[in-house]
Amino acid sequence: xxxxxxxxxxxxxxxxxxxxxxxxxxxxxxxxxxxxxxxxxxxxxxxxxxxxxxxxxxxxxxxxxxxxxxxxxxxxxxxxxx
Numbered sequence: 001x002x003x004x005x006x007x008x009x010x011x012x013x014x015x016x017x018x019x020x021x022x023x024x025x026x027x028x029x030x031x032x033x034x035x036x037x038x039x040x041x042x043x044x045x046x047x048x049x050x051x052x053x054x055x056x057x058x059x060x061x062x063x064x065x066x067x068x069x070x071x072x073x074x075x076x077x078x079x080x081x082x
Contacts, residue, residue, distance in 0.1 A: 030058055038065070 027049050034045040041061065048057045 027054070030055075 031042075031045065031049070034042050038045075045058060045061065048054050048061065051057075
């Protein structure tokens with residue numbers, strides 16, 4: 001077996017992958033989503049995120065919205081809420 005090592009600082013075929021915390025996938029994404037897709041639930045969601053266990057309650061809220069939720073909520077749930 002041949003082992004190839006690269007100097008990642010100078011290798012031009014590599015890109016830096018941001019850390020998940022740098023992608024802003026947390027609370028602010030959920031709030032932006034609600035502001036755009038469920039503006040009538042915005043105050044309720046903001047209240048949810050003021051307490052512990054917010055993501056579980058937010059997931060419950062999205063699930064309760066049922067099949068009438070926009071397709072984008074499915075993507076949000078898959079990315080934001082395991």
